[in-house]
Amino acid sequence: MLGGRRRAHTEVGIPSVFSRYFLETPTAMAAESRNAAVDTDCDGHRLASDSFQDSFQTRVFKIIVIGDSNVGKTCLTYRFCEAKFLKNPEATIGVDFREKSLELGGENIKLQIWDTAGQERFRKSMVEHYYRNVHAVIFVYDVSNLASFESLPEWIEECRRHLVPLNVPHILVGNKCDLGKGEVPTSLAQRLADSYNFPLFETSAKDPAEKEHVDAIFLTLAHKLKNHKPLRLKQLRESTATTLTCEQEEKKLCFC
Numbered sequence: 001m002l003g004g005r006r007r008a009h010t011e012v013g014i015p016s017v018f019s020r021y022f023l024e025t026p027t028a029m030a031a032e033s034r035n036a037a038v039d040t041d042c043d044g045h046r047l048a049s050d051s052f053q054d055s056f057q058t059r060v061f062k063i064i065v066i067g068d069s070n071v072g073k074t075c076l077t078y079r080f081c082e083a084k085f086l087k088n089p090e091a092t093i094g095v096d097f098r099e100k101s102l103e104l105g106g107e108n109i110k111l112q113i114w115d116t117a118g119q120e121r122f123r124k125s126m127v128e129h130y131y132r133n134v135h136a137v138i139f140v141y142d143v144s145n146l147a148s149f150e151s152l153p154e155w156i157e158e159c160r161r162h163l164v165p166l167n168v169p170h171i172l173v174g175n176k177c178d179l180g181k182g183e184v185p186t187s188l189a190q191r192l193a194d195s196y197n198f199p200l201f202e203t204s205a206k207d208p209a210e211k212e213h214v215d216a217i218f219l220t221l222a223h224k225l226k227n228h229k230p231l232r233l234k235q236l237r238e239s240t241a242t243t244l245t246c247e248q249e250e251k252k253l254c255f256c
């Protein structure tokens with residue numbers, strides 16, 4: 001049922017059981033988070049506890065990647081997290097999680113990347129989860145597909161409807177530049193980006209020469225997030241570790 005795409009979760013250290021529970025029974029996830037000595041985010045979502053640095057304080061940021069189906073959201077996140085182009089991706093069902101730990105200026109940062117489904121039928125039951133406590137949003141379109149660009153205002157509107165604060169960092173990414181930008185020239189994309197005051201990146205998940213550019217998208221966000229007031233999750237190793245409640249975290253979360 002979970003298919004090849006789902007296997008990527010275990011490759012990056014997120015237990016496959018997590019994604020399965022998430023897709024099938026969101027409440028079961030809360031039960032998962034009761035396990036001792038695991039990291040949890042402020043929704044109580046269990047995160048991978050896969051490295052020594054997790055025993056220290058790590059700031060965990062939730063980034064959602066949204067846009068039409070087939071624009072390359074999965075390939076972009078895979079390129080960043082795994083440094084490879086994912087061949088033959090399957091359509092995302094619900095959400096795929098990937099994460100990347102970084103050290104920025106001596107601080108541990110964990111980007112929890114939510115690669116969302118572009119197809120309505122695979123996303124409708126998940127939409128509330130996508131937007132809850134999100135710290136940054138990446139909108140993706142395909143530079144070789146005008147329709148995917150023209151959909152962007154609808155995606156942005158969906159964000160607004162779900163009350164994603166305006167001061168949460170947003171980034172616009174035109175993917176598949178290896179195919180040429182005939183359909184969506186940079187000038188057109190830049191006008192839209194300027195109208196929302198979003199930074200614009202154009203890149204290709206497929207072209208290995210663009211790898212650093214893809215990394216730059218996520219690193220730009222990581223730097224922006226790091227410089228915001230932190231969402232700090234205390235990572236305790238002992239099994240008695242207490243997890244801050246969502247309400248407590250929300251009080252701490254401030255992007256001013």
Ligand SMILES: Nc1nc2c(ncn2[C@@H]2O[C@H](COP(=O)(O)OP(=O)(O)OP(=O)(O)O)[C@@H](O)[C@H]2O)c(=O)[nH]1
Nearest residue numbers: 069070071072073074075089092118176204205206
């Ligand atoms: N030429 C080219 N093809 C790409 C690139 N990125 C992704 N693709 C292809 O585009 C198709 C869709 O890629 P995905 O990453 O699955 O797209 P998605 O936006 O995650 O799609 P959904 O899961 O349906 O929302 C696949 O055939 C990829 O091989 C790119 O940079 N260049």
